[in-house]
Amino acid sequence: MQLRVAGRFIRRVVLAGLLLAVASAARAGTTGTIAGVVLDDKGSPVAVATVRVEDQRFGAYTNDAGEFTILNVPPGTYSLRVSRIGYESVVIRDLVVSADETTRTEVRANPTLIESAEVVVVAERLPVDLKITSGRVSVTEKEIEMLPIQDLQDVVDLQAGVVDGHFRGGRLGEVQYQVDGVSVNDPFNNTAIVSVDRSLLQEAQVISGTFDAEYGQAMSGVVNAVLKSGTEEFDGNVEVYGGDFAYGESADRIVTHSFDPLGTQSYQASLSGPLGLPHTVFLASARYFRFDDYVDAERRFVPTDRADFESREFFPTGDGSREALGWTREWSGVLKLTNRSLHNSEISYQALLNRTTSRRTDWAFRFDPDGLSKQWSFSAAHGLDWTRTLSAKTFLEASLRQNYTEYHDWAYDDLFDERYDEAGPPQGDFGYELGAFVQGVSFTRYRRKTNSTVFKTSLVTQPNATHQVKLGGEVNVSRVEFGSPGTLTYATVDGVERLVRHVNEPPDFPGVTQYRPVFGGVFAQDFLSFDDLTLRVGLRGDYFDSRAYLPGDLENPANSITGSPTAAPRKSSRKVSVSPRLGVAYPIEDFAAVHFAYGHFRQFPAIGDIFSNADYSVLANLQAGGTDFGVLGNPDVRPEFTVQYEIGYKQAIDENLGIDVTAFYKDIRDLLGVEFITTYNGAQYARLTNVDFGSVVGFTLTVDHRSLGPLDTHLDYTWQRASGNASDPRETATRAEAGEDPRPRLIPLNWDQRHTLNLTGSWNDAGPYNVSTVIRAVSGQPYTPVITAGFGGGLDTNSGRKPVGVDVDLRAERRVEVAGEGMNVFFRVFNVFDGRFFNGAVYPSTGSPYYSRFPEADAVSLGTPTRFEAPRRIEFGLRWQPEGSR
Numbered sequence: 071m072q073l074r075v076a077g078r079f080i081r082r083v084v085l086a087g088l089l090l091a092v093a094s095a096a097r098a099g100t101t102g103t104i105a106g107v108v109l110d111d112k113g114s115p116v117a118v119a120t121v122r123v124e125d126q127r128f129g130a131y132t133n134d135a136g137e138f139t140i141l142n143v144p145p146g147t148y149s150l151r152v153s154r155i156g157y158e159s160v161v162i163r164d165l166v167v168s169a170d171e172t173t174r175t176e177v178r179a180n181p182t183l184i185e186s187a188e189v190v191v192v193a194e195r196l197p198v199d200l201k202i203t204s205g206r207v208s209v210t211e212k213e214i215e216m217l218p219i220q221d222l223q224d225v226v227d228l229q230a231g232v233v234d235g236h237f238r239g240g241r242l243g244e245v246q247y248q249v250d251g252v253s254v255n256d257p258f259n260n261t262a263i264v265s266v267d268r269s270l271l272q273e274a275q276v277i278s279g280t281f282d283a284e285y286g287q288a289m290s291g292v293v294n295a296v297l298k299s300g301t302e303e304f305d306g307n308v309e310v311y312g313g314d315f316a317y318g319e320s321a322d323r324i325v326t327h328s329f330d331p332l333g334t335q336s337y338q339a340s341l342s343g344p345l346g347l348p349h350t351v352f353l354a355s356a357r358y359f360r361f362d363d364y365v366d367a368e369r370r371f372v373p374t375d376r377a378d379f380e381s382r383e384f385f386p387t388g389d390g391s392r393e394a395l396g397w398t399r400e401w402s403g404v405l406k407l408t409n410r411s412l413h414n415s416e417i418s419y420q421a422l423l424n425r426t427t428s429r430r431t432d433w434a435f436r437f438d439p440d441g442l443s444k445q446w447s448f449s450a451a452h453g454l455d456w457t458r459t460l461s462a463k464t465f466l467e468a469s470l471r472q473n474y475t476e477y478h479d480w481a482y483d484d485l486f487d488e489r490y491d492e493a494g495p496p497q498g499d500f501g502y503e504l505g506a507f508v509q510g511v512s513f514t515r516y517r518r519k520t521n522s523t524v525f526k527t528s529l530v531t532q533p534n535a536t537h538q539v540k541l542g543g544e545v546n547v548s549r550v551e552f553g554s555p556g557t558l559t560y561a562t563v564d565g566v567e568r569l570v571r572h573v574n575e576p577p578d579f580p581g582v583t584q585y586r587p588v589f590g591g592v593f594a595q596d597f598l599s600f601d602d603l604t605l606r607v608g609l610r611g612d613y614f615d616s617r618a619y620l621p622g623d624l625e626n627p628a629n630s631i632t633g634s635p636t637a638a639p640r641k642s643s644r645k646v647s648v649s650p651r652l653g654v655a656y657p658i659e660d661f662a663a664v665h666f667a668y669g670h671f672r673q674f675p676a677i678g679d680i681f682s683n684a685d686y687s688v689l690a691n692l693q694a695g696g697t698d699f700g701v702l703g704n705p706d707v708r709p710e711f712t713v714q715y716e717i718g719y720k721q722a723i724d725e726n727l728g729i730d731v732t733a734f735y736k737d738i739r740d741l742l743g744v745e746f747i748t749t750y751n752g753a754q755y756a757r758l759t760n761v762d763f764g765s766v767v768g769f770t771l772t773v774d775h776r777s778l779g780p781l782d783t784h785l786d787y788t789w790q791r792a793s794g795n796a797s798d799p800r801e802t803a804t805r806a807e808a809g810e811d812p813r814p815r816l817i818p819l820n821w822d823q824r825h826t827l828n829l830t831g832s833w834n835d836a837g838p839y840n841v842s843t844v845i846r847a848v849s850g851q852p853y854t855p856v857i858t859a860g861f862g863g864g865l866d867t868n869s870g871r872k873p874v875g876v877d878v879d880l881r882a883e884r885r886v887e888v889a890g891e892g893m894n895v896f897f898r899v900f901n902v903f904d905g906r907f908f909n910g911a912v913y914p915s916t917g918s919p920y921y922s923r924f925p926e927a928d929a930v931s932l933g934t935p936t937r938f939e940a941p942r943r944i945e946f947g948l949r950w951q952p953e954g955s956r
Contacts, residue, residue: 100251100296102167104140105535105599106175108132108152116179119154124161127410130462137535142457142465143167145208145273145296152177159188166195168208169251169275169296170282172538172599174201197728197774198720200663201604203653205231205238205279205716205732205770211298214268216832216842218881218898222266222274222295228828228844230770230786231278231734232291234909236821238278238734239766239792240290240712241741243676248294249422252469253287254451256520257548257587258678260287263449263475263520264422267357269309269340270404272298279734280667280714283593283608283651284528284540289671289712289738297420300351300408304343311336311896311947315364315940317904324935327364333394334945335360349411356403362394363431364941367439369393373493373511375438382501384508388437395439396431400424414459421452433934434498434507441496442481443512449475453524467542468527478517485515485556491569495558504933517582518552518678536599543592550677553582577688585681585705588615589674595651606653614645614674618705621686624757625750628690634750642706647672661722665732668716672709675742679799680705680758694751699807701744701800702757710760711740726776736766742799746806756803764794764819780835788826792819818852818868823909825849838885846877848909856914859924870917875908877901877939883949894949904942911937 104123108116115136122129123140126148130138150162157179167173177191209225219225231238237245247254247262256263275294277285285292314333317323340355369388377384401424408418425448435442453471460466482489489511496510528542557572557579574581590613598605621627622637629636651669658664684703692698718732743762746754768790775783796802797820806812825848832842850872855865883896907919911931915923919937922928931937 100169100294101142101144102169103172103532103538104128104143104148104150104165104167104175105172105532106138106177107535108136108138108154108177108179110157111178111180116154116157119152119157119179121177122151122153124149124151139463139532139535141463141530141532142459144299145169145210147210147212150175150177152179154179156181158182161188161190163190164195166210169273169294171199171208172201172597174599196661196722197726197776198722198730198772200657200661200720200722201599201655202720203604203606203655203665204277204281204667205718205734206275206277206281209274209276211272214271214274216834216840216881217830218842218844218879218900220268222268222271222293224268225271225274226276226293228786228830229276229278230772230788230826230828231768231790232276233788233790233821233823233826233848236792237291238714238736238768239764239790239819239821240736240738241797244288244290244673244710244712246285246288246292248292249451250297250420250455250469251294251467252453252471252524252526253544253546254422254473255287256473256475257522257546257589258518258520258550258552258676260673260676262293263473264424264451265402266295266297266422267338267355267402269307269338270295270297270355272296279716279732280651280653280669280671282606282653283595283610283649284542286544286591286593286610286612286649287546287589287673289673289710297404297406298342298353299406299418300345300353301342302344302351304341305952306339306341306343307949307951308340309336309338309947309949311898311945313898313943313945314362315942316944317941322906323938323941324933325365327366327941330362331946332360333362334943336947345407347409347411350407350409352408353404353406355405357401359398359400359402361398361400363396365395365431365433365436365935366392367395367436369439370437371508373438373441373489373509375509377497377499377508379497379499382499384499384502386437386508393439395433395436396429398426398428400426416457418455419453420455421450423452424449431936433936434505435496436506437503438496438507438509441493441507441509441511443479443514444481445477445479447475447477463533464529464531466527466529469525471524471526473522473524474520476519480515481511481513485558485571485573490558494569500930504930513558515554515556515558516552517555518550520548520550522546522548538597538599540595540597541593544590546589547586548589548677549584549586550681551582551584552678552681553580555582577685577690580685583681585677586617587677588617589613602657604653604655606651608651610649610651612645612647612649612672612674612709614709616642616680616705618642618681618684620684620704620706624747627686627747627749627755628688628692630690631750645674645709647709663720664718665720666717667714669714671712671714674709675707675758679703679742680707689749689755692749692753692755694753696753697746697806698753698755699803700756701803702755704758707742707758708740708760710742711738713737713739728774730772730774731769733769734767736764738764738766738794741794741796743796744800744802744812746812756806758799761814762794762796762799762802763814764792766790766792768792781831781833783829783831785830786826786828789824790822790826791824792822793817794819797821815867817866820868821851822868823848823851839883841880841882843881844879846875846908848875850874851909853912853917854914855917859915859927864914870914872909872912872917873907873919875905876903877905877908878903891950892952894951896947896949898945898947900943900945901939901941906938908939910939 119132153159243260273296277292338357342353370386406420458466493511496507498505498507526544572579593610595608619639649670653667655665716734740760741762771787773785795814829845834840852868855870880899913922
């Protein structure tokens with residue numbers, strides 16, 4: 071069934087690509103600009119000089135002031151050739167271009183009456199960009215290849231201000247992930263639907279501070295993955311690696327593990343080149359990834375075994391074989407086609423596909439692994455992009471994409487599978503292996519599907535070398551489905567307890583429900599860049615319509631209170647908001663600058679939150695004076711809101727050493743939280759609304775030291791204090807149900823990590839070797855201490871701190887000759903020193919991950935190895951890439 075679903079979708083992807091090939095659509099936020107001036111030896115402008123990017127189709131002529139501007143240049147490192155009759159031909163090498171940024175250069179061309187050799191100049195690139203107005207980092211393809219990382223998320227986690235996916239103290243789900251300038255977020259949970267392997271990245275751009283008005287549906291940051299494109303000549307690469315977890319025989323980890331060099335496997339290949347059609351190139355890549363977790367299962371029992379729990383007799387019938395308790399099998403691929411046969415136009419189609427089958431590591435099933443449910447997912451982000459050059463100073467971009475993802479979690483495909491009846495639910499006894507399951511199968515049944523159509527367009531014009539204007543808009547129309555496609559419960563039928571199936575029986579057993587929200591936005595962004603000032607001013611308008619209904623009278627939500635007025639359901643209101651953005655960079659000398667940024671950022675909450683448990687008819691049986699703590703959804707919430715401020719100082723100490731210090735503050739309002747509503751009969755129920763709040767203050771320090779001999783180093787340090795009234799939207803209801811004070815109070819948020827340090831270093835002496843490392847050191851996140859076991863023994867929420875954590879990863883690579891072909895042999899080691907703790911769980915009675923003051927009560931978790939950080943992992947691989955390829 072899974073293969074049929076994936077096959078049908080792939081056929082639709084191909085068909086959609088062919089149909090869309092006659093339509094218009096494009097890249098936004100994936101190209102940069104080269105601007106500058108050409109002067110002679112006396113400083114006078116050189117007009118009508120030809121400026122061309124070598125080996126590319128980009129170029130321009132200088133105006134009467136010697137100025138030139140080249141728009142729509144993909145990120146990368148280029149050579150720029152400047153020529154004019156009567157002047158020396160000059161080549162500027164190693165000119166780096168980043169997405170949404172302007173690279174400036176000044177060219178000196180001396181007059182000459184005779185033919186002379188060309189002058190080659192290496193572009194000077196300061197270690198800090200003095201014209202950036204906010205916390206923006208662009209990581210190039212070369213930098214990505216050097217580090218012990220595998221995908222886009224690894225790049226993101228190394229940036230200043232990022233803590234476990236939280237950008238500058240915000241909640242999860244407040245970051246927009248883009249591929250080639252278009253969102254790939256799932257509206258269900260506001261997270262990316264695809265992962266991007268490092269071999270596909272031309273550039274990774276991470277904005278952890280304020281960001282331009284072009285970006286919406288995000289409050290804390292933006293991540294833009296710019297993919298490589300096809301090449302005019304055939305090019306390719308292959309990477310294969312394998313490895314496994316490796317740690318000593320110490321009893322500290324509770325379990326032992328035999329090293330299997332094929333416990334982790336990855337096979338990746340890419341090919342690009344001309345397609346055979348006029349002016350058409352392609353890029354194709356495929357990867358298979360296999361991962362086995364370090365915790366093994368022993369099949370002592372099968373789900374249909376039956377134990378006598380009264381006499382504590384167990385009857386295992388398993389074969390005793392061992393296998394990985396948790397595992398992942400993943401296929402992924404990318405196809406990108408680019409056509410330039412139409413005059414002044416570029417049309418491209420791309421598709422990112424991902425299919426994963428996995429099983430979670432659940433220690434309770436260690437002797438009954440067949441009782442675990444399995445997770446299956448399929449995701450695709452595909453569509454057509456169109457770029458139309460209207461003039462030398464103006465171009466139009468448009469993109470039409472489909473973001474599709476499907477996920478399910480269950481043991482058996484069919485709800486009526488007889489194996490559910492034969493096995494029953496998982497059961498264990500504390501007297502046997504601390505409660506490990508000895509029979510049964512997981513009754514989990516969950517399905518989710520999102521199908522989003524995204525259209526985005528923008529018009530970019532550069533009136534002169536110092537001024538750029540960008541206008542645009544986007545629309546996202548989604549169909550989101552989620553819920554349980556059938557619930558399994560036991561009930562007494564004719565005096566006999568039987569397993570009963572409930573299929574879409576609301577309100578007690580709702581099935582899979584469908585919603586069709588609409589998001590939209592328009593923006594205007596003005597970018598001015600002078601020698602002594604950079605100014606980015608933007609304004610964004612957002613629109614949201616959940617297209618849903620909710621009770622007409624919240625005090626009689628199910629129209630079931632006798633003698634009270636009733637009201638028909640009312641439609642949720644449409645939400646419109648306006649958000650200004652401002653960024654300023656001001657050089658105070660040739661090698662130093664200050665910057666300031668300010669902005670309003672609004673984001674509509676995740677569909678999975680606002681629609682979860684949103685059928686208010688479940689309250690029909692709420693008794694007078696009673697309280698229902700099951701939090702109801704609310705499709706009529708307002709957008710969440712954050713105001714960000716930042717101010718920073720950048721200094722280039724010399725051509726290789728630069729520092730950047732930035733202080734920031736975030737005022738967070740209208741987050742999803744819980745309110746209690748009193749009905750006409752004095753009952754209370756909880757529902758989501760915009761009541762939670764918080765604030766974040768901190769600073770980041772970045773030190774970039776290039777070419778200290780063969781050593782390059784980069785340091786990111788973040789200090790921050792993130793506080794608010796709740797770390798989770800439902801936290802208030804949880805406290806109320808536990809009998810705690812539910813009133814708002816200001817406490818450290820769960821991810822309030824005061825100190826975060828990331829240090830990367832690479833050694834490359836231009837020989838066959840290179841070595842790189844990543845060192846991460848963090849202070850402890852908060853936890854709530856307890857002084858006595860049982861109810862009421864806790865101290866103030868999040869008043870304790872976990873221990874400090876340190877982690878080290880390593881990568882080494884060597885160029886070798888195999889059968890006359892140059893290849894790179896590499897190995898990687900993650901968690902080099904086999905640390906067991908890195909901001910994981912601790913025991914609230916001690917603040918330690920290793921021991922508890924109440925060992926009897928915590929006996930199960932004390933015997934669970936998965937509470938520790940994953941052990942040391944070693945991988946060996948081979949990478950082939952032809953000499954001279956990118």
